[in-house]
Amino acid sequence: SQKIEQNSEALNIQEGKTATLTCNYTNYSPAYLQWYRQDPGRGPVFLLLIRENEKEKRKERLKVTFDTTLKQSLFHITASQPADSATYLCALDVGNFNKFYFGSGTKLNVKP
C-alpha cells in the first residue's frame, strides 16, 4: 500500500541545536515534495518545496534534502529556537494535477 511516514514521536531538542525531521514514502514517484508548518488551531503554512531533480534546497535556517532512491526527504532547522516549536508536515505530489498526500506530521519541541 502507499504510505507516507513521519516520526509520530515528538522530537525534543535544546535551543541552538539542529533539528532533523524525516519523511519516508513508498510506492510513489513524486515530482516534488513540500514541507509545511502547523501550529495548534491553525492551518498549515508552506515552508519549502523541492523537486525530484534537486538534491538540496535552503531557505534561511531551513534545509531540505530529497533522495528519490531512498524515497526519503530530510528537513533540517539549524540554530533552532523555541519559536520553531510546531508540527511539521511533508506533502507529496502524487502525480495528478497538483494533488497532494500529507504525512501525519512530527511535533518539534525546542527547549530554551
Place this chain on the structure above:
Amino acid sequence: EAGVAQSPRYKIIEKRQSVAFWCNPISGHATLYWYQQILGQGPKLLIQFQNNGVVDDSQLPKDRFSAERLKGVDSTLKIQPAKLEDSAVYLCASSSGVTASSYNEQFFGPGTRLTVL
C-alpha cells in the same frame, strides 16, 4: 493579500444532523482543496477543484459528503448525515496552479473544527 477564509470556525452537531462549511479562496487562485484532519493525523484530501470542475474526489465519502464550487470561486462542503467519526478539522486550501507542473504551494485557511455528538 487576504488569505483563505473559512466559516464557521467551530460547529457542534448531533449525529445524523447536517452541516455545511464555507470557503473563500485567495482571489485568482484556480485550484481549491478540501481536507479532513483528524486529531493527531495529517490532512487527508477529500476533494480538489480546478476552477469550478472536480479534479479528484476519490477519497470523498460520497454517500454523505458533497462539495461544490460555483463560478470557480467560493466553495461549500456538506455532510449529511453526520457520523461520530466525522469529528475533525476541515481545512480549505487554494493554490494558483493551473497546470500539472506548476509546483505551487497551497495556502490554507484556519479550518472549521467539527464535533459530532
